[in-house]
Amino acid sequence: MFFLHVAPLIVLALLTVGLAVWGGFALWYQLPVTTWLRIAVIVLWCLPPAATLAQAAGLSLSWGWSPLVFVLAGIVMAGWWCSIRPRHDRDWAxxxxxxxxxxxxxxxxxxxxxxxxxxxxxxxxxxxxxxxxxxxxxxxxxxxxxxxxxxxxxxxxxxxxxxxxxxxxxxxxxxxxxxxxxxxxxxxxxxxxxxxxxxxxxxxxxxxxxxxxxxxxxxxxxxxxxxxxxxxxxxxxxxxxxxxxxxxxxxxxxxxxxxxxxxxxxxxxxxxxxxxxxxxxxxxxxxxxxxxxxxxxxxxxxxxxxxxxxxxxxxxxxxxxxxxxxxxxxxxxxxxxxx
Structure with a gap:
């Protein structure tokens, strides 16, 4: 019974962490902004999944909106990622x-x-x-x-x-x-x-x-x-x-x-x-x-x-x-x- 209770939380944690890490790297390599602004955006991206994990672990937080924000951010991230297209018209080496x-x-x-x-x-x-x-x-x-x-x-x-x-x-x-x-x-x-x-x-x-x-x-x-x-x-x-x-x-x-x-x-x-x-x-x-x-x-x-x-x-x-x-x-x- 304990395993059946914990297993979904483990799967949720892995998916949340995986998506957060993937999104962080995607933002790092693709955002056409200065380094400090890129870091700031990555930090903001990681706040909702961090809060979601904390709530799933039973920690008392006032961020009850974090799972919904994370889902919405994930949808925006997916749309932005799909919009990145390969091109021929760059200043090539x-x-x-x-x-x-x-x-x-x-x-x-x-x-x-x-x-x-x-x-x-x-x-x-x-x-x-x-x-x-x-x-x-x-x-x-x-x-x-x-x-x-x-x-x-x-x-x-x-x-x-x-x-x-x-x-x-x-x-x-x-x-x-x-x-x-x-x-x-x-x-x-x-x-x-x-x-x-x-x-x-x-x-x-x-x-x-x-x-x-x-x-x-x-x-x-x-x-x-x-x-x-x-x-x-x-x-x-x-x-x-x-x-x-x-x-x-x-x-x-x-x-x-x-x-x-x-x-x-x-x-x-x-x-x-x-x-x-x-x-x-x-x-x-x-x-x-x-x-x-x-x-x-x-x-x-x-x-x-x-x-x-x-x-x-x-x-x-x-x-x-x-x-x-x-x-x-x-x-x-x-x-x-x-x-």
Whole structure:
């Protein structure tokens, strides 16, 4: 009997606290006001749920109106939250200022706004946006790259496609930062950023991580058939076209650099299971290994050790053979690619 009496109060408390905390973070990341005013609004938002909890606990308070106020505030909060829409018309940071423009005619792919910046530091770079053409009949390889910047559990996930003529193109789902804005994993839960698909040269998007940002990067050769390579490549173009047509918010949990790889992989193998390593992206290569998509005949430890490209990249400051240098010794990479 005691449990039956207490259980509803526990559920009410959890829901009240959860909604109060969620609303506080939503206000923090979305209110376009000064910090002190934002804090004041959050405090006001939290007063009715605090009073509601106190009354539920049997404390004597004169705020008998607090549950009704909390419900009304929750309705207003929900309406305000639904009114927040993703947009294309912001003052974007230079590296995400333009969106990829794909056009596909049979095997020929014309891409507008391929990024090929020359990075000296994170803030010192030459801006280059290019138009490029690729022949899908010449698509021969794909590599999974993980770039670590905050410990072993979190990494940025990229996929690099190789063509028979030696050219490579990297796709990356990223936050579309406004000028002067910094990434926040927590903000990514609260519609802080839009999403963008970046297509870039390896000398740009990988080299900036090994050189300008000082990140630790690992490369793994994916074992995919030509038809699978084509399907994943076109999947990125499809998503890029969708985002150009209709902007979407980035979400740290459900729409990020790793989940898009998982979504495209499910087109090849619909039975792929959900896994904690989709959230803890630093372990995503281990997930891929478990499903037999990395080079066979090696343990994961061997693939990881051989795939650590950071030192090889830093030993070479020439950009012309950057892609070849970082792949030296990587299992599954054909020797002809390195000549």
């Amino acid at each position: 230079d590296d995400v200022a333009h969106m990829l423009v794909p056009q596909v005619q049979g095997d020929l792919v014309q891409l507008g706004n391929v990024r090929n910046f020359a990075w000296r530091t994170e803030t010192d770079y030459d801006i280059r946006w290019e138009s490029r053409q690729y022949d899908l009949a010449q698509l021969v390889s794909a590599d999974l790259l993980l770039s670590y910047w905050m410990g072993p559990a979190i990494a940025h996930t990229l996929v690099s496609f190789g063509f028979a003529d030696g050219r490579r193109l990297v796709f990356s789902l990223e936050i579309r930062r406004e000028r002067g804005e910094a990434f926040s994993a927590l903000g990514g839960f609260f519609r802080k950023f839009e999403t963008v698909i970046v297509a870039a040269d390896e000398n740009d998007i990988i080299r900036t991580r090994t050189h300008a940002r000082g990140e630790d990067v690992y490369l793994y050769r994916l074992q995919l058939r030509p038809d699978q390579l084509r399907k994943v490549f076109l999947g990125y173009l499809e998503r890029a076209a969708q985002l150009r047509e209709r902007p979407r918010f980035y979400n740290t949990l459900t729409s990020n650099c790793t989940t898009i790889v998982f979504e495209l992989a499910r087109r090849l193998s619909p039975a792929l299971p959900l896994d904690y390593r989709l959230l803890l992206s630093g372990y995503f290569a281990d997930y891929v290994f478990d499903h037999g998509v990395l080079t066979p005949g090696y343990s994961f430890a061997q693939l990881r050790q051989s795939g650590r490209i950071t030192q090889r990249a830093l030993q070479n400051d020439m950009q012309d053979d950057y892609s070849k240098r970082i792949r030296q010794g990587v299992p599954g990479v054909d020797a002809a690619e390195l000549r």
